[in-house]
Amino acid sequence: MSSFTNADGAPIPVTDDQSVFTVCSRDDVWHGGHSCCYLEWVENKLAVMDFYDLVTPGHGRVQLRQMGIQRFKKRKVKYDEVDDELRHIATTKHHSYAINTDQTIRMMQAFQRFEGKVADGRYVYSFPGGKLGRALGALKGQRGVNCADLILKILNEAGIANVSDNFVNTPRYASGSSNR
Secondary structure, eight states: OSSOOTTSSBBOOOOOEEEEEEEOOOOOSOOOOOOOEEEEEEEEEOOOOOEEEEEEEETTEEEEEEEEEEEEEEEOGGGOOOOOOOOHHHHHHEEEEEEEEHHHHHHHHHHHHHHHHHTTEEEOOOOOOOOHHHHHHHTTTSEEEEEHHHHHHHHHHHHHHHOOOSOOOOOOHHHSSSSS
8 A cells, every 4th residue: 555645535555557656745835845756666566665856956956866765665655764854745735646557667767857857957946937937947048947847747748647837836736735
């Protein structure tokens, strides 16, 4: 079973054929704070969980962060196993998607493409994200993105959800904590 629940609060099965992709936001401010995502799947009959997010190490640079949180344990992943840096995010607003194997593969490929573009210097951090963020980034000759933009891009490219781009993209919007 997933560490996260569906919209009705019910547990979501994680099987050989079904992964769970969860988008979270820290809901302490109007825009949701920060968005990140988790992927849970089964590998060799054991639970695996990875964490992904977009961070800025400063000066407008962006970095895609990926961490294996739970690897090869024969039990459900618990929030308290997430390290302190991520604990505040793991227990906040979230939206989970049960996804098939093809979507899981497309999701991982979308992250790799994004990471390659980050390495090539295509992106610059822009707080508002969305269409406004892109416009502000264009002033620097790059594409302005924020953490919510990453999530929306992955959801759309992997075929998990068709989420429209807003004038401003917020973590709350990316996690489904506001109307889309």
